[in-house]
Amino acid sequence: MAAESGKIDPMHQFEVAPLGGGFNLGGQEILFTNSALWMIVAAIALGLFMWGGMRRELVPGRWQAAVEGFTGFISSMMTQNIGSEGRKYTPYVFSLFMFILFCNLLGMLPLGVLGLHPFTVTSHIAITGVLAIISFAIVLVVGFWRHGLHFFSLFVPQGTPLPMIPIIAPIEFVSFMVRPFSLGLRLFVAMTAGHVLLKVLSGFVINGFNAETLWLGSIVSVLSFILMIGISALELLVAGIQAYVFALLTSLYINDAVNLH
């Protein structure tokens, strides 16, 4: 085995590095980081994508049809899960879905070939956690705004027998309070795991070709590379699914707040 075999660190890709341009905000140092850069890249890519669908033609072209496919997907999900009132929350859920989707997909781009360092914004619990907390806060605000203290009846499912309420209510309360954590963790873990797996496999590819017994190492490399192709496809699927799950669960939680049970 070559001496540098252990040097490929699969966790290095998640490191947030300052790119300079820091300033002070209320005594707290704010730095412009690679994470911030990729968020802005995602926002610009999303803006360009949406701008291409703004022609507002009666018979849509390909691009407009693609954009309308995304908007129709989210707005039909909202009306299905929440009802006609769901359209009020479509802007938030659509922004959330598209932002997560673009961050996930941009992190998958093979820009390392060009010498750039792609960074997956959504592989950080600090990001996904904040997004989950925003969703949870919207649920709380909407719930208490619309139903007042009656919102607590959420913890007593309809038809619960009276003696069961003292047992059911704490369980429902815990499951309710776990929501923001599960919501944020799910996306963070899925993104992290996928990228770690890809990085480990790419380490195998490199180390295999550098191995002293080249024929054996080549077999390992080729097999790992084939596996990488499959897992990359799977990761593209996961990128879409995780964005969808985040948006879907947010819409379901908002449904709880709007319609109770």
Added chain:
Amino acid sequence: MPQIAQLTADNWYLASQLFWLLVVFAGIYIVIGRGMLPKIEATVDARDRKVADDLAAAKAAHAAADKVEESYRQQSDASRAVAQKAVADAKGKAARDAEKRLAKVDAELGAKLAAAEADVAAARNSAMAEIESVAAEAASDLVAKLSGANVSAADAKVAVKAVLNG
């Protein structure tokens, strides 16, 4: 895991991530969620409404066409009945006319036939009478030549008549 290690190790990490996330996400929400999305949805809604309207208009036009076709069919049925009646009338009239003319021609032909038959009978009678007189003359001539006896014309006539009529 840098995602968790950096939370405590770098004091700028959390604030920077939060700040930029909020700035970028707020930008996306305002520009795309509030700005672009409603316009795209309005386009889709307008298209859906137009499609529904056009479908309704097509349905109404279809019903109107059905009604027109129905009235047209009734009209054509009525006019066909009128035409059939006219044809039947004309046919009856023509048949009656032909019958009448035929009867007239028939009667004329019958009269002509009867006249011709009467002529033929008269001719035959006169011819018969002529034959009788010629035969009587010939018979009296024959008798005179053979026997030298003079037979009167009246006698010869009686004898010939008896022979001719059996």
